[in-house]
Amino acid sequence: MYDVRSYKPSYPFDLIVEFARDLEVGVGKMNEVGGDLVEARVGRLPGIVLVRHPDLVKEVLVDRNADLTKARGLRLARVILGDGLLTSEVPVHTKQRKLILPAFHHSRLQSYGDTFVGRSVLEGDAWTEGERFDVAASMNRLALAIAGETLFGTDVLSQADAVSQAVHDAMAAFDAAQFPLADKLQWLPTHANRTSKRARASLDAVVYDMIEQRRHDLGDDLLSMLLEARDEDTGDGMTDLEVRDEAMTLLLAGHETTAVALAWTWALLAQHPEAEAALHHEVDALEGDPTFDDLRRLPVARQTFAEAMRLYPPAWTVGREAARDTTLGGHPVAKGTTVLFAPFHLHRDSRFWDEPEAFRPDRHVKGNGRHKFAYLPFSAGRRGCIGEQFAWSEATLVLATLARRWRLVLEGDVPDTQGSVTLRPASPLWMRAERRV
Numbered sequence: 001m002y003d004v005r006s007y008k009p010s011y012p013f014d015l016i017v018e019f020a021r022d023l024e025v026g027v028g029k030m031n032e033v034g035g036d037l038v039e040a041r042v043g044r045l046p047g048i049v050l051v052r053h054p055d056l057v058k059e060v061l062v063d064r065n066a067d068l069t070k071a072r073g074l075r076l077a078r079v080i081l082g083d084g085l086l087t088s089e090v091p092v093h094t095k096q097r098k099l100i101l102p103a104f105h106h107s108r109l110q111s112y113g114d115t116f117v118g119r120s121v122l123e124g125d126a127w128t129e130g131e132r133f134d135v136a137a138s139m140n141r142l143a144l145a146i147a148g149e150t151l152f153g154t155d156v157l158s159q160a161d162a163v164s165q166a167v168h169d170a171m172a173a174f175d176a177a178q179f180p181l182a183d184k185l186q187w188l189p190t191h192a193n194r195t196s197k198r199a200r201a202s203l204d205a206v207v208y209d210m211i212e213q214r215r216h217d218l219g220d221d222l223l224s225m226l227l228e229a230r231d232e233d234t235g236d237g238m239t240d241l242e243v244r245d246e247a248m249t250l251l252l253a254g255h256e257t258t259a260v261a262l263a264w265t266w267a268l269l270a271q272h273p274e275a276e277a278a279l280h281h282e283v284d285a286l287e288g289d290p291t292f293d294d295l296r297r298l299p300v301a302r303q304t305f306a307e308a309m310r311l312y313p314p315a316w317t318v319g320r321e322a323a324r325d326t327t328l329g330g331h332p333v334a335k336g337t338t339v340l341f342a343p344f345h346l347h348r349d350s351r352f353w354d355e356p357e358a359f360r361p362d363r364h365v366k367g368n369g370r371h372k373f374a375y376l377p378f379s380a381g382r383r384g385c386i387g388e389q390f391a392w393s394e395a396t397l398v399l400a401t402l403a404r405r406w407r408l409v410l411e412g413d414v415p416d417t418q419g420s421v422t423l424r425p426a427s428p429l430w431m432r433a434e435r436r437v
Ligand code: HEM
Pocket: 085, 086, 087, 097, 249, 250, 253, 254, 255, 257, 258, 261, 313, 314, 315, 318, 319, 376, 377, 378, 379, 380, 382, 383, 384, 385, 386, 387, 388, 390, 391
């Protein structure tokens, strides 16, 4: 039997205000209620359910997957992402996922290894000894350059400012989208609606430019693959709009998450000298810059990244919406209910983790016996992250390459979290670089 509880704000409409104003606070308050499943309702509006037990998370992602579609927040993300892998539903999703999967096969990842390392070297070369800089911005630039080069064979850095402003606008629009009626009101000229249209226009310019370049000069990158793909039954290719939606999704999903996770990793390393020393010991044993084949010699770098994502999972909350009446743990969940689980809270739950607030990379050694659904930075099931192995290889090689050459020291306090679509630092993450070699 699961422990099912209710969340009752002082005034019913507080729930709407809390979720609209600050999703992190809204989810946090529901989480504080405790138990395995927390339910909140406002009059006759569709309710919200927060799932707090790994068995029930498995039900959401695997067993009841067919009853639960992408939640309202992500449906609204369609304004920017269109109908790409992250936002589409069956049958489009199934077809597109099959088409895109080969870009993430091991042999492809291997061929991206030199870019992961080469771009890290370039980013490190731009740091100046002793000068303070915003590590979050630096990791964002690096991850964007890597996504552009590996997936699209393009140098997107010349447009990095436009992309990061647009991502910023897009996040603001996603936040505003948590308001329960937001999807019915997209036509209103509100600030959020105008911002998301502006974000779409500037990202469109970047992505259509990449498509145009590739149409004239096909390579062996993902974008060329999308342009060449043909439907097995009809033989039709994808329209520019379809290619645009997939490319936009991969460009955004493929850099923002990895970038924020890396930024938090540097902050945690600077606060934990033992973990930093263990990482230095490992990377100093390499003969030079790492290669893809060195990944198996870098367990500490990988575990460090894993532990950073436990404490600061980029996708800090994941949502679905009940497409029909269903159940979770035997408890009825009505059609229209928003179903959430929050890796941020699940990863810090003392029922499933010893000393949950401690930063201990070695808890991620293989065979640690933990519940598979208690650690979910990449979600799981059919809608789990397609880029998971890409991200593990990328982040491990970025950390190893940069940690060999540099040590980062905090300049001031670690910023609070800002839980938008990703868990970003709420203000710049100032650090100073000290050269190691
Ligand atoms: C540390 C880095 C990353 C994290 C933490 C992360 C996290 C996630 C999560 C939690 C989901 C599933 C959301 C859900 O269940 O609703 C997801 C989906 C997705 N991710 Fe990632 N991701 C990362 C890196 C990447 C990379 C590098 C790429 C591509 C290059 C990527 C592309 C995608 C796509 C396309 C989806 C949608 C998959 C689908 O619905 O079929 N992600 N990601």
